[in-house]
Amino acid sequence: MMWNNDGDDDDDFxxxxxxxxxxxxxxxxxxxxxxxxxxxxxxxxxxRLSRYPGKENIAPAPEFTxxxxxxxxxxxxxxxxxxxxxxxxxxxxxxxxCSAGDSGEPFCSLAAETEExxxxxxxxxxxxxxxxxHEGYSCNSMEARLLLKSRIRLDEEEDExxxxxxxxxxxxxxxxxxxxxxxxxxCETDISALSEEERQVHTNNCLDTQAPxxxxxxxxxxxxxxxxxxxxxxxxxxxxISPVLKWVRSLGLAKYEDVFLREEIDWDTLxxxxxxxxxxxxxxxxxxxxxxxxxxxxxxxxxxxxxxxEAQAQSLSNSSHVTDRQRERSTYRKASEPKKPTANKxxxxxxxxxxxxxxxxxxxxxxxEQSCRRAAVRRNGNNGKSKVIPQxxxxxxxxxxxxxxxYLTRDCCHWxxxxxxxxxxxxxxxxxxxxxxxxSLITAKLVNMKIGIPWERLQVLNLGQKVSIAGVDxxxxxxxxxxxxxxxxxxxxxxxxxxxxxxxxxxxxxxxxLTGSPISSLVLDTxxxxxxxxxxxxxxxxxxxxxxxxxxAFNPKTLFLIGSYTIGKERLFLEVARVLREKIxxxxxxxKLLECLxxxxxxxxxxxxxxxxxxxxxxxLWTLASFKRLKHIANRYTNRYSLIVAFSPTGWTSGKSKxxxxxxxLQQGTIIRYEVPYSEHSSFTELKEFVQKVSPEVIIPSVNxxxxxxxxxxxxxxxxxxx
DNA sequence: GCGATCAGCT
DNA sequence: CACAGCTGATCGC
Numbered sequence: 001m002m003w004n005n006d007g008d009d010d011d012d013f014x015x016x017x018x019x020x021x022x023x024x025x026x027x028x029x030x031x032x033x034x035x036x037x038x039x040x041x042x043x044x045x046x047x048r049l050s051r052y053p054g055k056e057n058i059a060p061a062p063e064f065t066x067x068x069x070x071x072x073x074x075x076x077x078x079x080x081x082x083x084x085x086x087x088x089x090x091x092x093x094x095x096x097x098c099s100a101g102d103s104g105e106p107f108c109s110l111a112a113e114t115e116e117x118x119x120x121x122x123x124x125x126x127x128x129x130x131x132x133x134h135e136g137y138s139c140n141s142m143e144a145r146l147l148l149k150s151r152i153r154l155d156e157e158e159d160e161x162x163x164x165x166x167x168x169x170x171x172x173x174x175x176x177x178x179x180x181x182x183x184x185x186x187c188e189t190d191i192s193a194l195s196e197e198e199r200q201v202h203t204n205n206c207l208d209t210q211a212p213x214x215x216x217x218x219x220x221x222x223x224x225x226x227x228x229x230x231x232x233x234x235x236x237x238x239x240x241i242s243p244v245l246k247w248v249r250s251l252g253l254a255k256y257e258d259v260f261l262r263e264e265i266d267w268d269t270l271x272x273x274x275x276x277x278x279x280x281x282x283x284x285x286x287x288x289x290x291x292x293x294x295x296x297x298x299x300x301x302x303x304x305x306x307x308x309x310e311a312q313a314q315s316l317s318n319s320s321h322v323t324d325r326q327r328e329r330s331t332y333r334k335a336s337e338p339k340k341p342t343a344n345k346x347x348x349x350x351x352x353x354x355x356x357x358x359x360x361x362x363x364x365x366x367x368x369e370q371s372c373r374r375a376a377v378r379r380n381g382n383n384g385k386s387k388v389i390p391q392x393x394x395x396x397x398x399x400x401x402x403x404x405x406x407y408l409t410r411d412c413c414h415w416x417x418x419x420x421x422x423x424x425x426x427x428x429x430x431x432x433x434x435x436x437x438x439x440s441l442i443t444a445k446l447v448n449m450k451i452g453i454p455w456e457r458l459q460v461l462n463l464g465q466k467v468s469i470a471g472v473d474x475x476x477x478x479x480x481x482x483x484x485x486x487x488x489x490x491x492x493x494x495x496x497x498x499x500x501x502x503x504x505x506x507x508x509x510x511x512x513x514l515t516g517s518p519i520s521s522l523v524l525d526t527x528x529x530x531x532x533x534x535x536x537x538x539x540x541x542x543x544x545x546x547x548x549x550x551x552x553a554f555n556p557k558t559l560f561l562i563g564s565y566t567i568g569k570e571r572l573f574l575e576v577a578r579v580l581r582e583k584i585x586x587x588x589x590x591x592k593l594l595e596c597l598x599x600x601x602x603x604x605x606x607x608x609x610x611x612x613x614x615x616x617x618x619x620x621l622w623t624l625a626s627f628k629r630l631k632h633i634a635n636r637y638t639n640r641y642s643l644i645v646a647f648s649p650t651g652w653t654s655g656k657s658k659x660x661x662x663x664x665x666l667q668q669g670t671i672i673r674y675e676v677p678y679s680e681h682s683s684f685t686e687l688k689e690f691v692q693k694v695s696p697e698v699i700i701p702s703v704n705x706x707x708x709x710x711x712x713x714x715x716x717x718x719x720x721x722x723x
Numbered sequence: 724g725c726g727a728t729c730a731g732c733t
Numbered sequence: 734c735a736c737a738g739c740t741g742a743t744c745g746c
Contacts, residue, residue: 422738429727527736565737622739625733651736681736 240266251295256283271299392702395500396521397492398472402500408434414469418502419485420446420567432457438469440476442484445596446567461486464513477513479504481525481680482568483597489516496520499694501702503527505538505679506686511693522696526703527681533652534684535677542575544663545647548674549576549616552645556615559641561633563621563648567593568680572649573618574599577606585614615641624648627668634671644671649678 244265245257263281265273278292393404395416401407402416405427413435417425420443428437430452436459439447444458461467463486466475473491481503487510490498499514500523535541549560562573562584577584586594588609595604608614623629624646634644663676682690691699 421736423736427727431726533735568737620739621737622733629733650734652734679736 240264243267244270247295248292251292253292256292259283271296392523392700395490395492395498395523396700397494397496397498398490399470400472400490402488402523403502405432408432410434414438416488416500417443417447418479418488418500419443419482420450421482421503421565424503425451428453430454438474440484440486442596442598443486446484446593449592449596461488475513475516477510480507480510481505482565483570484567489514489519491517498523499696501525503681503702506682506690510690514694519694519696521698521700522691522694523700523702524687524691525681526687526701528652528679528683529687529701529703531684535652535679538571538678538680541649541663541676541678542572545572545649545674545676545678546576546579548647548663548665549580549645552643552672553580555643557640557642558615559633559637559644560616561624561630561644561646562616562618563624563646564590564618565621567597569649569678570594570597570599572647572678573616574603574606576616580616582616583608583614585609585611585617590618621648621650624673627666627671627673630671630673631668642670646671646673648673648675650675651679651681652677 241261241264244260244267247270248254248257248260259282260270265281273292273296283292389401389404389407389409393402393407394400395402398414399412400414400416401412403418403424404415405417405425408427415435415437417428417437417439419440425447428447428451432453435457437444437447437453437457438459438461440463441460444455444460447453447458448455461474461476463476463478466473468474471493474488475491476486476488479485479487479502485502485504487499487501487504490500492498495517497517497519498521499519503525504510545562552558553560562569562576564570564573573584583606586607586609591607591609594607611617619633623633625648630644630646634641637644663674666673666675
């Protein structure tokens, strides 16, 4: 299973609870009234917030900024044990009045307080103070409903002595006892030994005979009435849905349990769900939706290949018990030895040379040819551009070049461009006269627009469509890197197919494209070819960003910044726009660029070039790189915004202990920066899986695997795991 | 003067 | 640490 395959991934996830979660307290605990009953706050010590008369025109998004329900500060919640120092009086003026006012004063006097205090004031507490106003959103918002479950979880953690709500009980009932034993939801006796049918008979009997006296049933009845009035047999419902809920929870999506419960989705129905279905039942966030879709496809595969898969899994699990010594030996196996099954192949084994001494410059070749991307050897002649072309820019068995515009030569007239990133098209200028450029439609549009290459020089390759170029069959596929990025399969006359990945992020869909001829050479994007590069799926990171924004968005004077390259990371801010139902500001140049990327009209409506229409701005990534720059931006918007929340989607955020953390949060004064590992390259795990599936004879790395640790790290890869 | 290239920086 | 690309200096035409 692609998601969550290491079981404790989710422990690393620190998705901040959103304000909407807080907002649900009232419907959940109607008798509790104010949250302050949960958290006893000491009296206010000093005033923190200033009042703001008047009204400021900060384009309120429907049901979002207009509603103060997005009020919880995520991190305030996390530290709720330390009693926040804030009172109702503190909160009211800022949240109500600071949505107005061009007075220029910040909504709270940060200078006098620590950063943590600021978060507390600007976060949870203020949100709580406005509880009374938030029903408008919380009752209607799908997000709010989806988050209901996690709110309950949070409550449990905060105060375990709290009596459980009916829903808690039901959820527990549904999920408990599935790991080791299965209990009758009514009499709670262990029925694991019984067959599925017998279990149902048992519970039905319990229902008939004992139910009226059993507290459990009452719980069931109450609980089910929370979900659907017309449930005929609550116990049956629990039995049917329980595995589904457990499965959902195993994906780390416990908060969507109530959706599945509400829709009464049983195990069979689950397997037939499409992404559209998921959307329609209310799983609107891309991240969780994709996660479920992926897991479902795995589920279906497993169901299909039931017996053979089991046998294979058994053999693979056996193989994982080999000793380290055995692994070493297999790693050190000489190239002359017979090729072993792909499933047991190391990435290292695909590289030329002795695996025990992986050369720092790969592949092994004369020193003069070990040119890397940046340090090319200059030579005279040939228009001053002739340099030694790295192997990854060539296609074995063909005269073609890929992303090799830094190495223009007259002996080639077929130039492929995998995607429009500077380090791949560098050297390409409008004076290019070396033949034709083959690329995707999107890349062609960009090359034409940004560099000025005439269309006559551009040959568009349609995805999945085989064309013959100079006697070589060429097919390209989506590389899942940036818009327009492709990986290309070349099938020369010699029968030795070459797959050039360009830059790519592995996706299981890719395997569908590769069913044709076996790949002899794989030119692989090895950017993150090191086990230390293990980051979450994009969906998880998107979800993190969305929830972080929700958590901080209580304040209409908050400016959100999302970093972006020329192209790439579009999905991130597009999804933010979709989920928050708020337009995103981009500058006109960026809009022009986005118009080349083939987004639907529906998607494009989320962008605006009018700054005042949105408080979520897309900015170049480097402007977020330092707090100094961010402060500069803050100064520019002193009147409109008092808080800046920036998201830096870098390829990989450091943190060896938190290997799959979806992000970390840094703060200086009124500026918060999240660094999120939104990667458009494959992680090491993904590379392993991809290589294993493609099973090439030779791998040509596109990025040198440098660094002192690389050799040993690569060798210690050991056996590739079962997939 | 303009485009291309490179080093430095983030 | 790495990506992907900006800025500014310099070079060549």
